[in-house]
Amino acid sequence: MSQIRGNSVKPMLRIRVPHFDNSDIIKSLNKTLIGRITNPETQNVGSIVSVMPKIWKLDDGRVTGSDLGLGRFRLDFKREEDILEVLKTEPFSFNQWMVSIVRWEPAVYKNHPCDITFWVSLVGVPTHWWEDRVLRRIGDELGTVREVDEVNAMVKVTVNGTKPLCFEIPVRFETSGEEVDVKVEYEKLSGYCSTCFRLSHDKESCPESDCAEK
Known part of the structure; x- marks a missing residue:
């Protein structure tokens, strides 16, 4: 690998760490x-x-x-x-x-950690479809489903906090042919951009917002 500085190219060091037992550190x-x-x-x-x-x-x-x-x-x-x-x-x-x-886990990947877990209300799902498989299928589109609450049409889901949140999902029920728009409401959600739905900035700072260009 190399790093460009001005018109010159400076080689970057690549270091290899020899094998050793780090189990005590992990513990x-x-x-x-x-x-x-x-x-x-x-x-x-x-x-x-x-x-x-x-x-x-x-x-x-x-x-x-x-x-x-x-x-x-x-x-x-x-x-x-x-x-x-x-x-x-x-x-x-x-x-x-x-x-x-x-x-903590011995993970090495970009943006770790980024998981955020919410209880999510799925508003608009017809009550005759308040069933684990249905709610779980919708929750799978949001992230990793941890729990399902059939009584209140809610799912506990872990989302990637570096990606835009989803606030509405069109859902088609193949059994009946019904199609509805399901609104997604995140409990305890605090701060997000109303333009791009990311958690990293507000509307005024959003690169996709007209406000950011002024």
Whole structure:
């Protein structure tokens, strides 16, 4: 690989790390959450690391955090039960914009972490189609379905927070030939662009918005 600077090309180093046993490091991270902000213009990682334990009422030393750079951070817990209680409160937001917070895993890919889990109401599904397979099929178009609530026509779904949200889906029921537009309502959704439906900026900052061109 090379890097272009002006009219010159400077070679970039490629480093190979020899094999070694990192199982102890992985084990030490079994009570760690890793997070990423969605809107760098309004969210500060240092503030999140400081404030989130207070929001969770765990600012008594049971949680310590650090800035990992590139909008990412880690939160180390002393007790597994505290992690489980915190994850029950998802989705997470800070300063009126969403935050992706997930359990740490040895993952190496761009934009990790980016998962955000919402309970979603599927408004407009005829009541005679409020059935697990139907609701799950609709939820599959939004992300990864975690749970289905047939009583209230809702699904718990994990979405990719770097992609635009979907707020309406045309659904055709092959059995009856019916077709309806299903509106998607995300519980606890905080901050998104009403032009492109992304979580990373508001309408005024959207590259697709007329406001951004002025």
